[in-house]
Amino acid sequence: AQRVTQPEKLLSVFKGAPVELKCNYSYSGSPELFWYVQYSRQRLQLLLRHISRESIKGFTADLNKGETSFHLKKPFAQEEDSAMYYCALRRGSTLGRLYFGRGTQLTVWP
Amino acid sequence: GAVVSQHPSWVICKSGTSVKIECRSLDFQATTMFWYRQFPKQSLMLMATSNEGSKATYEQGVEKDKFLINHASLTLSTLTVTSAHPEDSSFYICSADQGASYNEQFFGPGTRLTVL
Numbered sequence: 001a002q003r004v005t006q007p008e009k010l011l012s013v014f015k016g017a018p019v020e021l022k023c024n025y026s027y028s029g030s031p032e033l034f035w036y037v038q039y040s041r042q043r044l045q046l047l048l049r050h051i052s053r054e055s056i057k058g059f060t061a062d063l064n065k066g067e068t069s070f071h072l073k074k075p076f077a078q079e080e081d082s083a084m085y086y087c088a089l090r091r092g093s094t095l096g097r098l099y100f101g102r103g104t105q106l107t108v109w110p
Numbered sequence: 111g112a113v114v115s116q117h118p119s120w121v122i123c124k125s126g127t128s129v130k131i132e133c134r135s136l137d138f139q140a141t142t143m144f145w146y147r148q149f150p151k152q153s154l155m156l157m158a159t160s161n162e163g164s165k166a167t168y169e170q171g172v173e174k175d176k177f178l179i180n181h182a183s184l185t186l187s188t189l190t191v192t193s194a195h196p197e198d199s200s201f202y203i204c205s206a207d208q209g210a211s212y213n214e215q216f217f218g219p220g221t222r223l224t225v226l
Binding site for chain 2: 036042043044045046049084086097098100101102103105
């Protein structure tokens with residue numbers, strides 16, 4: 001079975017501070033990991049995926065297979081980063097359902 | 111990026127009536143669409159996976175006779191909540207899989223259902 005765990009339901013930081021949203025997963029195969037973001041009153045949208053290995057809006061995430069983690073990081077948080085962040089897993093790089101974590105509400109204070 | 115629309119964006123109905131929600135992929139064909147339910151400030155719960163031309167696959171605990179899913183074309187899937195009750199009030203979200211290499215799921219804006 002597969003599972004995605006986001007231990008923090010709420011996370012608050014001040015503007016300019018570093019931020020790390022934690023995501024751990026359990027899956028015996030080779031997963032594909034994603035971070036989705038949902039801004040207030042907007043639809044869920046893809047932020048980044050581990051296979052792309054890119055930085056989006058200053059965010060990065062590295063897949064650590066040893067620790068089965070895919071933490072999302074940004075060195076200097078901005079107020080516009082305030083949103084709900086979901087970590088998601090898909091089994092392999094094929095068509096298929098996403099398994100979502102419960103989400104972390106990030107609030108960046110001015 | 112690809113766009114997924116949902117209609118209606120919100121609906122209020124009386125208990126016992128049925129409500130149909132449409133999910134459309136506007137600029138791509140989606141072999142597979144997914145239907146989720148989201149409670150306030152909570153994660154998305156997958157209800158069912160909808161494949162064009164075949165029966166939907168429902169997640170455990172989801173009543174297939176209550177939540178009817180039809181995926182009649184590569185750009186349209188519908189979710190019908192039959193004999194709706196107040197406990198069915200929720201935010202329903204669909205997503206569509208683009209199906210290409212490094213495929214990505216695109217999400218609709220959601221439909222807010224309120225059953226009185």
